[in-house]
Amino acid sequence: GMVQPGQTWKAARNVPIDSIDTFQTATTDLTYTFRGVRSVNGQDFGVIDFLGVVRPMNGRVSTLKGMVRGTADVDLAAGRIYQAHAIVDVTLDLVFREESLRSNGKLEVTLKRSQP
DSSP states (O other): OOOOTTOEEEEEEEEEEEOSSOEEEEEEEEEEEEEEEEEETTEEEEEEEEEEEEEEEEOSSEEEEEEEEEEEEEETTTTEEEEEEEEEEEEEEEEETTEEEEEEEEEEEEEEOOOO
16 A cells, blocks of 8 residues: 555565574564655655564573564555665574684675666
């Protein structure tokens, strides 16, 4: 349906987490906010911000927590994401070879499609 500026909705998304001795998938609960429409060279893009919390993971070897934030521009004519930028910032506590370790990580992802 049609969304209005300021309207929000929620969704859960998976986030890959690679630690010293295991690969895990965490879940983040995102809140999307529609900011409005902007025109570039006569083409309309919907602007969406998103922000979320990575759910704490308590696994055999680690505890994970963090945040995800970003923006996306949606090509309204094509109905697909034209460009997006996201940052995943996490802290991972784990036990490796009987030693407690803490790791902080930041993953920055950018998508940009060429104009149709």
